[in-house]
Amino acid sequence: MAVHGPVVKIHPVVLASIADSYERRNEGASRVIGTLLGTIDKHSVEVTNCFSVPHNESEDEVAVDMEFAKNMYELHKKVSPSESGKVIADNSVGRYLMDLVNKVPKIPAEDFESMLNSNINDLLMVTYLANLTQAQIALNEKLVVL
Known part of the structure; x- marks a missing residue:
């Protein structure tokens, strides 16, 4: 049991x-x-x-x-x-946060998506170029050894 x-x-x-x-x-x-x-x-x-x-x-x-x-x-x-x-609720904290959120500029969804995609594409390009550079350095090191 x-x-x-x-x-x-x-x-x-x-x-x-x-x-x-x-x-x-x-x-x-x-x-x-x-x-x-x-x-x-x-x-x-x-x-x-x-x-x-x-x-x-x-x-x-x-x-x-x-x-x-x-x-x-x-x-x-x-x-x-x-x-x-x-724990006592503090309504002033909620009001302060709401005021802070309301101060952020409103951006249309299409503009926000465009800016986000632009930044992501920039990051992808940097990653691609870094990998390409690493490959070239590795190839150069192997050619120097020969």
Whole structure:
């Protein structure tokens, strides 16, 4: 009988960060401790970011720098509001982009196609001439050897 639980999605940057933290751990340290950041809903867990937390280990206990962890979490909330679930729409950005698009001169489709084809033909001619030059140089090198 299969047990169905939540789907866990881990962003590639998280895996790279975990591997990097492990590779950069202090000499003699057997583990890396950190915090995973992301979102949880009814059917999935999505891990979008993470950070390692400094700690000290003794034989029977681990001391974690909770102040560091708290400060890093607060910084991540400020930098990535989507991780805290608070992304506020900014209508001024959309208006600015629309104004910017409207400032671009309107070119009839036929003129645009003509300009594009002209540029493509120029690029094809440059490629053809470069290949022809390479062939002539190779031929010259072979003739010089004879």
